Amino acid sequence: MEQLFVSRDGRERPRWREAFDCCVVAAQVSEALALSRSGRPVLWLDTAGLDTRARDARLAEAVASGSPVVVMSPTPGEREALDCLNRGAVGYCHVEAVPEQLREISVVVQHGGLWMLPELVQRFMRLSQRVVPTPAPERPELNELTARELMVAEQVARGASNQEIAAALAISERTVKAHLSSIFDKLDLRDRVQLALAMNNIPTVTSVN
Amino acid sequence: MEQLFVSRDGRERPRWREAFDCCVVAAQVSEALALSRSGRPVLWLDTAGLDTRARDARLAEAVASGSPVVVMSPTPGEREALDCLNRGAVGYCHVEAVPEQLREISVVVQHGGLWMLPELVQRFMRLSQRVVPTPAPERPELNELTARELMVAEQVARGASNQEIAAALAISERTVKAHLSSIFDKLDLRDRVQLALAMNNIPTVTSVN
DNA sequence: AGGGGCATTGTACTTTTGGGCAGTACCGGC
DNA sequence: GCCGGTACTGCCCAAAAGTACAATGCCCCT
Numbered sequence: 001m002e003q004l005f006v007s008r009d010g011r012e013r014p015r016w017r018e019a020f021d022c023c024v025v026a027a028q029v030s031e032a033l034a035l036s037r038s039g040r041p042v043l044w045l046d047t048a049g050l051d052t053r054a055r056d057a058r059l060a061e062a063v064a065s066g067s068p069v070v071v072m073s074p075t076p077g078e079r080e081a082l083d084c085l086n087r088g089a090v091g092y093c094h095v096e097a098v099p100e101q102l103r104e105i106s107v108v109v110q111h112g113g114l115w116m117l118p119e120l121v122q123r124f125m126r127l128s129q130r131v132v133p134t135p136a137p138e139r140p141e142l143n144e145l146t147a148r149e150l151m152v153a154e155q156v157a158r159g160a161s162n163q164e165i166a167a168a169l170a171i172s173e174r175t176v177k178a179h180l181s182s183i184f185d186k187l188d189l190r191d192r193v194q195l196a197l198a199m200n201n202i203p204t205v206t207s208v209n
Numbered sequence: 210m211e212q213l214f215v216s217r218d219g220r221e222r223p224r225w226r227e228a229f230d231c232c233v234v235a236a237q238v239s240e241a242l243a244l245s246r247s248g249r250p251v252l253w254l255d256t257a258g259l260d261t262r263a264r265d266a267r268l269a270e271a272v273a274s275g276s277p278v279v280v281m282s283p284t285p286g287e288r289e290a291l292d293c294l295n296r297g298a299v300g301y302c303h304v305e306a307v308p309e310q311l312r313e314i315s316v317v318v319q320h321g322g323l324w325m326l327p328e329l330v331q332r333f334m335r336l337s338q339r340v341v342p343t344p345a346p347e348r349p350e351l352n353e354l355t356a357r358e359l360m361v362a363e364q365v366a367r368g369a370s371n372q373e374i375a376a377a378l379a380i381s382e383r384t385v386k387a388h389l390s391s392i393f394d395k396l397d398l399r400d401r402v403q404l405a406l407a408m409n410n411i412p413t414v415t416s417v418n
Numbered sequence: 419a420g421g422g423g424c425a426t427t428g429t430a431c432t433t434t435t436g437g438g439c440a441g442t443a444c445c446g447g448c
Numbered sequence: 449g450c451c452g453g454t455a456c457t458g459c460c461c462a463a464a465a466g467t468a469c470a471a472t473g474c475c476c477c478t
Contacts, residue, residue, distance in 0.1 A: 086410065101321075108322030111313040115322045148425065159403040159413030162465070175426050177466065184466085191434085192465075193405050194368040202409050204368030355454065371435070384456050390437060391454095400464090401435080419478100426472080434465065443456080448449105 001110060002038040004067075006031075006058065007046035016044070019099035020106070029061040042106050043067045046095055048074045056087065063088035068109035072097070081120050091115040144186045152179040156192050157199030210319060213241040213276075215267065216255035225253070228308035229315070238270040251315050252276045255304055257283040265296065272297035277318035281306070290325055300324040353395045361388040365401050366408030 003023040005016055010027030017023065024041075026032035032043065043062045047055045055071075062069040070091030071084040081092045090109045093101065093116070108115045145153060148169075155165040162180075166173045180192065189195050194204045212232040214225055219236035226232065233250075235241035241252065252271045256264045264280075271278045279300030280293040290301045299318045302310065302325070317324045354362060357378075364374040371389075375382040389401065398404050403413045 088412075104320040104322075107320045108317045111316045111322075112310075113313075113317030113320075113322030113324045146424065156402070157406075159399075159406050161400075171425085172427060173464095174428065178426075180465085181467065190368075191370075193365070193402050196402050196406055197366075197368050197409070200406070200409060200411050202366075205364075205373070357455065380455085381457055383458070386436065387456075389435085393436085421476100421478085423474105423476090425474085428469105428471080430468085432465100432467075434463105436461100436463080438461085439459090441456100441458080444454085446451105446453090448451090 002036060002041035004032040004036055004041045005044045008049040015099050019102035029058050033065055041067050042109055043069045045069060045071045047071060048095055059084060059087050070105055070109060081116055149179050149183050152176060153183055153195060153199055156195050211245060211250035213245055213250045214253045215241050217258040224308050228311035238267050250276050251318055252278045254278060254280045256280060257304055268293060268296050279314055279318060358388050358392050361385060362392055362404060362408055365404050
């Protein structure tokens with residue numbers, strides 16, 4: 001399996017070569033992708049020397065390629081890990097991680113897994129627990145939705161318009177509206193904005209508070 | 210690699226056998242471990258028919274063995290996922306996951322990865338983000354917004370209508386619209402739904418895709 | 419066979435949203 | 449003083465969103 005490394009100056013770190021037989025190094029995400037010969041390589045993003053903006057831009061580009069993206073930071077931190085994983089990265093480690101670990105990470109992300117430092121996993125889980133209403137089993141009202149309604153709701157949660165939803169589900173725009181009306185009724189929401197937020201567990205002015 | 214399945218009645222589900230050549234099934238964690246012959250098997254915990262207490266007890270026992278533990282739920286939910294992962298599980302999936310997925314999960318957890326449904330990963334990251342202090346500018350484009358525009362954007366992020374925003378800021382609805390148009394233009398967004406999501410760091414169909 | 423829930427669509431209507439065009443006003447810099 | 453950016457507003461218009469009323473078809477259950 002191919003490993004594509006992207007670092008600011010396109011320079012390779014010795015450990016990468018130690019870890020993998022087949023690895024490509026480039027200074028830009030696009031270059032790396034161009035040099036790739038396999039369908040679904042692992043993209044390693046070295047953030048050394050990059051500011052937040054540059055990092056996010058590269059990350060977005062990398063994630064858009066469809067390949068699993070691992071961010072390698074010279075100074076791994078909770079905040080950065082969170083940012084990167086939230087933006088679609090599936091791995092986060094130290095840029096000087098030992099070859100053995102690099103190989104493990106590669107295996108994990110290629111199989112759909114998420115990899116980060118174990119202590120971060122624990123920490124995030126605990127953090128999440130704090131903000132998830134303890135007794136609440138998800139959004140209870142969500143179970144009231146039919147399968148079809150849920151599909152519509154999920155599209156709205158991603159910012160899709162009625163027209164786009166209709167196209168995606170191969171139904172008429174009128175039907176989308178019908179489903180939406182039903183959803184608003186069941187979940188006690190006013191419009192698609194509130195639905196989009198509710199689907200992402202974000203309280204709204206009128207529903208909560 | 211050995212797979213140890215623990216289900217309430219010690220009954221095996223056909224998919225498990227489909228997924229793995231070598232799998233052991235038992236009714237108790239201790240039994241499964243006793244039947245194990247490899248040093249570090251993967252422990253699969255079927256929570257069907259278990260109440261929360263029984264589930265946690267088995268999970269604790271399983272985690273204590275040192276092997277990676279994957280919880281398989283007949284009704285996967287955010288709350289349960291959180292609970293289980295927080296208690297040391299490294300995987301969480303549907304009890305009837307397809308064999309292909311089971312194999313992937315096995316590979317991932319054996320290599321130190323974390324596996325859960327992709328949508329849950331995203332959700333947890335977002336939730337964590339809400340409680341981690343924000344030293345970073347977050348969304349860089351947000352700096353492009355004027356103070357007034359930011360106020361409007363924040364209202365939209367809470368699901369407010371133009372009328373409500375106008376009332377809150379003591380300006381006319383027309384002015385709200387003017388600010389919104391400017392915001393959409395600057396942030397390259399289509400409508401208020403996308404803005405509401407963007408303000409909450411949630412990617413939309415068109416912006417991140 | 420009938421009833422209820424779900425999915426689907428149509429016509430028609432109101433409301434909300436987004437934006438074009440135009441104008442006023444304040445403020446700060448060259 | 450002029451110019452550019454920001455804030456604010458009006459009238460008007462088109463598109464999108466949302467609703468009311470109504471109808472068809474399917475499936476499941478009694």
